[in-house]
Amino acid sequence: MPVDLNNERPLAWDSATLDADTKAMLDNLQPNILRAHVREHMSLLFVRFNDVAEGRAFLRGIATTRMKSARRHLEEVRDFAAGRGRGTPYVGIGISKAGYRDLGHTVEDVRKFGDEVFRDGMKRRIARAGDPPVEEWERPYQREIHAVILIGDAEPGPVARLREEILDELPESARLLGEESGHGMRNRAGDGIEHFGYVDGRSQPLFLKDEVDREPKQHWDPAFPLSNVLVPDPFAPDPSRHHGSYLVFRKLEQNVRAFKEIERDLADSLGLKGADRDRAGAMLVGRFKDGTPLTLKPEGGGGPVVNDFNFDADDGSKCPFSGHVRKTNPRSFGREVIMARRGQTYGDRTDDPSDDSPPEVRPSGEVGLLFMAFNSSLLSQFEFTQEFWADTPDFEVPGTGHDPIIGQGARDLKVTFPKVWGKPEMSPPHAQVPQTVTMKGGEYFFAPSLAYLRNL
Numbered sequence: 001m002p003v004d005l006n007n008e009r010p011l012a013w014d015s016a017t018l019d020a021d022t023k024a025m026l027d028n029l030q031p032n033i034l035r036a037h038v039r040e041h042m043s044l045l046f047v048r049f050n051d052v053a054e055g056r057a058f059l060r061g062i063a064t065t066r067m068k069s070a071r072r073h074l075e076e077v078r079d080f081a082a083g084r085g086r087g088t089p090y091v092g093i094g095i096s097k098a099g100y101r102d103l104g105h106t107v108e109d110v111r112k113f114g115d116e117v118f119r120d121g122m123k124r125r126i127a128r129a130g131d132p133p134v135e136e137w138e139r140p141y142q143r144e145i146h147a148v149i150l151i152g153d154a155e156p157g158p159v160a161r162l163r164e165e166i167l168d169e170l171p172e173s174a175r176l177l178g179e180e181s182g183h184g185m186r187n188r189a190g191d192g193i194e195h196f197g198y199v200d201g202r203s204q205p206l207f208l209k210d211e212v213d214r215e216p217k218q219h220w221d222p223a224f225p226l227s228n229v230l231v232p233d234p235f236a237p238d239p240s241r242h243h244g245s246y247l248v249f250r251k252l253e254q255n256v257r258a259f260k261e262i263e264r265d266l267a268d269s270l271g272l273k274g275a276d277r278d279r280a281g282a283m284l285v286g287r288f289k290d291g292t293p294l295t296l297k298p299e300g301g302g303g304p305v306v307n308d309f310n311f312d313a314d315d316g317s318k319c320p321f322s323g324h325v326r327k328t329n330p331r332s333f334g335r336e337v338i339m340a341r342r343g344q345t346y347g348d349r350t351d352d353p354s355d356d357s358p359p360e361v362r363p364s365g366e367v368g369l370l371f372m373a374f375n376s377s378l379l380s381q382f383e384f385t386q387e388f389w390a391d392t393p394d395f396e397v398p399g400t401g402h403d404p405i406i407g408q409g410a411r412d413l414k415v416t417f418p419k420v421w422g423k424p425e426m427s428p429p430h431a432q433v434p435q436t437v438t439m440k441g442g443e444y445f446f447a448p449s450l451a452y453l454r455n456l
């Protein structure tokens with residue numbers, strides 16, 4: 001029986017009664033898709049092959065000697081929690097449409113990928129996502145990338161070693177077109193943050209029973225079917241048991257100085273005073289810096305970061321409809337759009353991103369997010385979110401404005417902000433805040449099953 005990807009019940013992956021097909025699925029799936037892998041330190045290698053046999057042998061070599069399965073990863077997490085040893089580094093592979101062609105798959109073959117966004121590649125979709133022209137992207141991304149190799153670990157040492165080893169194995173015919181390195185940042189509470197200083201990565205679709213069981217779920221159900229991220233791998237020996245996932249990668253530069261000026265100016269223009277000034281930034285993100293959802297509270301405050309909430313009791317007077325987390329997950333509908341975000345921040349800071357230093361000491365470039373997310377459909381998840389939610393000023397209700405964090409396109413429409421949290425008193429029409437996140441390049445990949453990679 002093929003694995004039922006639409007099963008709504010979270011996967012009890014280590015249950016003794018797990019059926020053989022599901023086991024085979026987990027043994028052949030890459031890690032970091034169903035559950036986030038530790039990747040405090042990351043290296044991303046973007047390569048181009050140029051020789052079918054050598055490209056295949058290179059990927060097969062990585063898959064057989066360095067990659068673990070999703071099941072092995074889950075066992076490592078379980079053992080680590082029980083004090084039985086540390087995990088091993090994460091190595092993942094994504095192949096682009098052009099990469100599959102270069103590995104010898106025919107045009108007809110590549111049509112087996114159901115996702116037209118993947119089949120087009122990112123450069124041909126810029127109009128849909130509102131992206132800058134390709135000539136403005138960073139050089140490596142302007143070129144034809146065939147594959148990305150992702151290396152991640154809690155420590156920098158193993159990542160550096162694996163990077164060296166993998167680069168040594170790159171055949172003469174192949175080229176390293178570019179590389180990125182990411183490393184996590186944390187606030188004083190130990191939560192992961194992004195460069196604007198806000199807790200990130202908290203809200204995720206969960207697929208595994210042990211993860212779902214740990215979450216309260218009165219107002220928001222964090223459990224999602226595998227169909228949100230998995231599809232049969234069309235080129236694997238047995239696509240009914242061998243799965244993969246579409247991976248979107250985007251390098252998103254953040255102008256932190258400009259964003260901090262915007263927070264300050266918005267607080268000034270709304271006349272926010274004292275602790276209430278933090279609400280300016282929270283209205284843009286939808287959460288306070290410490291992760292507190294703005295729809296729940298007028299100010300941030302202690303405790304674990306809450307994710308059990310929805311916007312049902314919020315007409316926009318608490319969290320504006322434009323707030324990033326509301327735009328990208330309205331929560332009362334659109335569950336099939338939700339993707340598994342697995343990005344990491346890049347760039348070094350001399351300041352402390354989580355403190356209250358003035359904008360002048362903040363970086364205006366060279367830092368940002370290596371946005372990555374796994375999808376079962378790039379068309380109806382990532383691209384849909386970007387095009388129809390973030391970039392659409394009339395979503396979710398007319399006059400909402402763009403997503404202030406990731407929205408792209410002219411922000412002509414004027415918007416209003418709640419002056420007092422939860423009260424109907426709105427500001428006069430206010431210009432939308434300027435764009436502070438710039439797309440510097442990216443590509444769409446497919447993270448194939450290990451069965452495919454080992455058989456190359």
Ligand code: HEM
Binds near residue numbers: 199254341385386437
């Ligand atoms: C959540 C920041 C890019 C989709 C968040 C959160 C922050 C954040 C601070 C709240 C933490 C959480 O709820 O997990 C950023 C920054 C970005 C960026 C600074 C760019 C530099 C994107 C992109 C997308 C996206 C490109 C998709 C097109 C989401 C989604 C959530 C989220 C779906 C979770 C919403 C929820 O389930 O409540 N982001 N993000 N983000 N972001 Fe982003």
